[in-house]
Amino acid sequence: MASRGRALSLVALCLLLELALQGAAEHLVPAVFVFGDSMVDVGNNNFIEKCDIGCQANYPPFGIDYLNHKPTGRFSNGYNMADQLAQLLQFDESPPPFLSLSNESLSTRMSTGINFASGGSGLLDVTGNGPVCTQVFSMTEQVRSFRSLARMWGSLVRSSGRKDRTAADLVSESLIFISVGSNDLFEYADYITKANISSSNRNDTEYLQGLIASYTSYIKALYAAGATKFGVLSPSLVGCCPLQRALAKEFNVSDQSGCLGVANNLSQQLYPMIASMLQDLSLELPDMSYSLGDAIGMAGFVFKNTSNPHLTFDHACCGSGDFGENVCNSSAPMCQNRSSFFFWDRFHPTDAVSAITANELFQGPAGRFVHPINVHQLVAP
Ligand SMILES: *[C@@H]1O[C@H](CO)[C@@H](O)[C@H](O)[C@H]1NC(C)=O
Ligand SMILES: *[C@@H]1O[C@H](CO)[C@@H](O)[C@H](O)[C@H]1NC(C)=O
Ligand SMILES: *[C@@H]1O[C@H](CO)[C@@H](O)[C@H](O)[C@H]1NC(C)=O
Ligand SMILES: *[C@@H]1O[C@H](CO)[C@@H](O)[C@H](O)[C@H]1NC(C)=O
Ligand SMILES: *[C@@H]1O[C@H](CO)[C@@H](O)[C@H](O)[C@H]1NC(C)=O
Ligand SMILES: *[C@@H]1O[C@H](CO)[C@@H](O)[C@H](O)[C@H]1NC(C)=O
Ligand SMILES: *[C@@H]1O[C@H](CO)[C@@H](O)[C@H](O)[C@H]1NC(C)=O
Ligand SMILES: *[C@@H]1O[C@H](CO)[C@@H](O)[C@H](O)[C@H]1NC(C)=O
Numbered sequence: 001m002a003s004r005g006r007a008l009s010l011v012a013l014c015l016l017l018e019l020a021l022q023g024a025a026e027h028l029v030p031a032v033f034v035f036g037d038s039m040v041d042v043g044n045n046n047f048i049e050k051c052d053i054g055c056q057a058n059y060p061p062f063g064i065d066y067l068n069h070k071p072t073g074r075f076s077n078g079y080n081m082a083d084q085l086a087q088l089l090q091f092d093e094s095p096p097p098f099l100s101l102s103n104e105s106l107s108t109r110m111s112t113g114i115n116f117a118s119g120g121s122g123l124l125d126v127t128g129n130g131p132v133c134t135q136v137f138s139m140t141e142q143v144r145s146f147r148s149l150a151r152m153w154g155s156l157v158r159s160s161g162r163k164d165r166t167a168a169d170l171v172s173e174s175l176i177f178i179s180v181g182s183n184d185l186f187e188y189a190d191y192i193t194k195a196n197i198s199s200s201n202r203n204d205t206e207y208l209q210g211l212i213a214s215y216t217s218y219i220k221a222l223y224a225a226g227a228t229k230f231g232v233l234s235p236s237l238v239g240c241c242p243l244q245r246a247l248a249k250e251f252n253v254s255d256q257s258g259c260l261g262v263a264n265n266l267s268q269q270l271y272p273m274i275a276s277m278l279q280d281l282s283l284e285l286p287d288m289s290y291s292l293g294d295a296i297g298m299a300g301f302v303f304k305n306t307s308n309p310h311l312t313f314d315h316a317c318c319g320s321g322d323f324g325e326n327v328c329n330s331s332a333p334m335c336q337n338r339s340s341f342f343f344w345d346r347f348h349p350t351d352a353v354s355a356i357t358a359n360e361l362f363q364g365p366a367g368r369f370v371h372p373i374n375v376h377q378l379v380a381p
Contacts, residue, residue: 028089029229029379030170031113032082035142035218036180038119038348039233040082040094043073044137045119047099055120055133060330061318065338065351073097075119077317077344078351082115084358085177085231085375098145099137110153110167113174116142122184123214132187139180139214143221150225171226172287175379178218181270182235184211189239189263193251204266212273219281228287231361231375232278234271236295239263242316243346246325258314271296275371291378293361297369302342302356310340317341317350 034040038057045051046058056073057063063071065078074080079087082094095113098106106114118137120128128136154167188207191197219230238244239260248260255261271294278290303313316324317335326332328345335341339352349357360368362375 026090027112028376029173029175031111031174032086032089032091032095033113033146033174033176033227034082034094034115034117035139035146035176035178035222036117036233037121037183038075038117039179039182039354040080040115040177041073041075041097041117041119042080042082042094042115043097044099044115044117045133046073047097048118048135048137050135051120052132052134054327055128055136057119061328061332061334062345075345075348076351076354077338079354080348080351081179081233081354081358081361082117082177084355085361086113088358088362088375089175089379098142106149107153110149111170114146114149116145117179118142120183121180122187123181123211123218124184127184127187130187132183139218143218147221147225150227154226168226172228173379173381174227175229175231175375176222176227177231177233179233181211181215181274182238182267185235185238185263185266185270186244189244189260189266190247193247193253193260193262196251204269208266208270208273211270212277215274216277216281219278220285223281223285223288228289229378230278230288230290231293231378232274232290233293233357233361234274234295235267236299237264238267239265240299240313241347242314242319242321242323242325242343245314245323246321249322267296289373289378291361291373291375292371293357294369294371295357298357298360301360301369302353311342311353312340313342315341316343316345318345 045056057075058071058073060071063074086094095115098114098116101109120133120136121138122128123139125138125140150171192202244260244263245258248254275292278292282288282290314323317338318328319332320326325346338350341350342353344350361370364370364374366373
């Protein structure tokens, strides 16, 4: 997709810049910048013309528990994890979707944050940009857009002549929040399952190393643009989502939990690779710090938590089929009590479950499901 240019009104900008540099004392960080996939997309895909409708969420009943029951493009019944983490940082919700912003407002939005995430995207540029979604806003484009905005923002602040606080400070004090990788695993696991490619005829390690190489390049590019604080959420047990359960059943490869084991195995192998990538980068890049959320551990925590005995894991709230694996739209069946379901639709958690994850990321004890520190510690001045 073509990169959007930026034509700006300097006078308006300098006024807003003034406000931005002074203000927003109540937020725990100046701004939040969100990257990744549908776990955190708040409507970018609404603006991608060729994006398949199955990769958009701007129609009912998505958003049924959001303000005014409004479908916004969030892949949730209510708020998603980007909103919930932003709320814990004392914002109202996630920053707005990048693709919804006018050229004039883009630069001023840098002061409180922008959400670049696009449902269906992955670590690889091909992920999502094919039969699954037709077109998404890839991680490469998300990161490139942030870099060009950060560069422009920096030159504006310099030209405003302020000495006390610089644009570089603003970006480096802000939180970068990334949730990506699940769609790469979905597409790969789908492919090897449907084509029945045995483990001796493929090299998972090589594939996963390719994902890590891409991940490394994004983090380095964000760092080069001035970012230093990274909140990263790993892919979860992707093989247990309703669509993968249905696939596992169809191909007779369900594990003991009824999940697509090969997909969960990939997530389990990827997690330590992400952990060592981040650790290595934090040693290599001065002042770079991070909080890695272990989504696999967190899912297990919710699955096994005996205070949630009635939480339904193996069926989506919205969607027909054995597992609720068919599309969620206004003709699909919907459950009665949405907070008693783990999955809202065939891929995504309910608002209730993503809130548990966001809370764990923000203030969970360091060393349990967040490593080496939680997001609250990460953003502490
Ligand atoms: C933003 O600016 C670019 C070029 O500067 C232009 O191509 C694009 O149409 C503009 N977008 C909007 C929404 O005005
Ligand atoms: C998949 O391949 C294995 C051998 O690698 C074979 O035993 C099995 O029958 C195949 N399954 C299907 C559904 O073709
Ligand atoms: C898989 O790929 C990795 C990385 O390229 C390589 O080190 C390893 O030997 C390969 N494994 C097999 C079984 O070919
Ligand atoms: C799965 O098992 C069922 C019953 O054993 C069989 O009818 C079906 O053909 C199998 N499907 C595949 C893809 O192997
Ligand atoms: C998952 O990984 C384990 C250990 O590496 C292996 O024994 C098992 O066969 C794998 N399961 C699937 C479904 O790939
Ligand atoms: C179970 O989940 C609740 C929140 O839903 C949490 O307060 C509690 O600590 C959890 N208990 C265990 C044993 O994980
Ligand atoms: C919901 O999706 C199903 C399956 O794709 C489709 O047949 C139906 O027309 C859709 N309903 C609406 C209201 O879009
Ligand atoms: C809905 O489910 C939640 C979580 O299991 C439970 O706490 C609540 O009481 C349920 N509400 C109703 C109306 O059944």
